[in-house]
Amino acid sequence: MSKRYTITAALPYTNGPIHIGHLAGVYVPADIYARYLRLCGKEVLFVCGSDEHGVAISMKAKKEGVSPKEIIDKYHKIIRDSFDSFGISFDYYGRTSSDIHRETAQAFFRTMHDKGCFETITSEQLYDAKEDQFLADRYVIGTCPKCNHPEAYGDQCESCGSSLNATDLIEPKSALSGETPSLKSTTHWYLPLDRYETFLREWIVERHQKDWKPNVLGQVKSWLDDGLKPRAVTRDLSWGIPVPVEGGDQKVLYVWFDAPIGYVSATKEWAALNNTDWKPFWQDKDTQLVHFIGKDNIVFHCIIFPAVLQSMEDYILPENVPANEFLNLEGRKLSTSKNWAVWLHEYLVDFPGKEDVLRYVLTANAPETKDNDFTWNDFQTRNNSELVAIFGNFINRVMVLMHKYYDGIVPQANQLEEVDKEVLVKLAAAPETIANLLEQYKFRAASQEMLQLARMGNKYLADEEPWKQIKINPERVATIMSTALQVAASLATLSAPFLPHTAAKLSAMMQLPPADWNSVKELPLIIHGHKLEKPSLLFDKIEDESIQLQQEKLEL
């Protein structure tokens, strides 16, 4: 394992709140990974921030008749609060409207400009004469030339994930006026990606063939095989970071040029606050950089940003980009504009105290290898049959029996029987099994291994029946309870990456030391004489009525 980890999660656009698709695709897996590495004692920096430039924001501002600044301030707060509530443990959450970010992004651009990394190209671009506005990115909508999706944007098709130029669109329409655009000449700086083709092919396809996810490699290979073309990194817009070189008046950096640099700016801001150096997190070869993103961001994180980092020379490249596929909601694609979503800030109101339940359901059903579906019925089943009936039930049984028989004081175990030894052997192996899965970004399998321990604990208690033995063989009960307690104590650490709020509650209830992945490998975790706090329930049942309310909201 590396000495140090820089973990980034895709910067959310501050043009609206975030929903379960964002959480499932990016933030929960990134957080599980960051928490796991911290529990292993690694030096981890986990950064993210609000992406506050781009056309989506100016369009929203225009529609609501307010300034872009009002839009970003409003949603920055909503998004940041949602992340806090769900326990997404960023070390720093920045904003791309900050001064440090503007300076950092401009310094990247200037350095690359001075090194001759760009080409300037004058071309005819789509132009809305009525609005006196060039139409880039989301200002223009048309049919995707690759998949025929009728609502592709000028920079990207969200249906097939293709990266597009506005002029590629079939039958383009201005998103501002609805008019068919005309063409007008303009000059921009382009990153000639074709120059990086050999480097990218060697770096990704040859070196990371085995460790990158097949869906990511597949997309990258198909771009490389299509042949990379120069890509404009500036825009004729007013909202964004001004182009810092001669001829850049009235132009701003393309949002996808500046957004990933936001990870670097966030690191700088974090370092300044903590009186430390930001450079090792981006420039030391012993640092492992991992980008968590959704599949629609693969081109930016696997092709464009690495080309930028490579041009800057001092920077490390990502070790992995474990992009997820998409989560659907009740069989339909999640959509902000069509309001087909479960919004996090609304979930928090409807299901207070159930942040971990959503984290768990989204992990157990994560779209890791293919698009997956979130349904409210599945949410209820996973809560009631897994978290309540397996995890919660096991912990509650152990805690209640411990207080009933021993006033919460751990008894001395006696002679271990074969069945006890089997449980302890499986328990001792679990930290490594789960760790291996987490290190391969297989979060759903890891979460199921964790739950499997609770299932084993439940079965053990059901088979050994301490409630029957207590009258006839109290010595045996001491051994059973001591063994079951080891499982419960192990779960307090092994569940922590997935269910941080629950793990903290369980640790407090069991009076355990701070969670530590390495020490959980050494049994026993809890010994004779240790005092437990009074039990309280970790999870409770979700009734049909609550689920029906959610289904009615969606008009199912």
Ligand SMILES: [Zn+2]
């Ligand atoms: Zn498409």
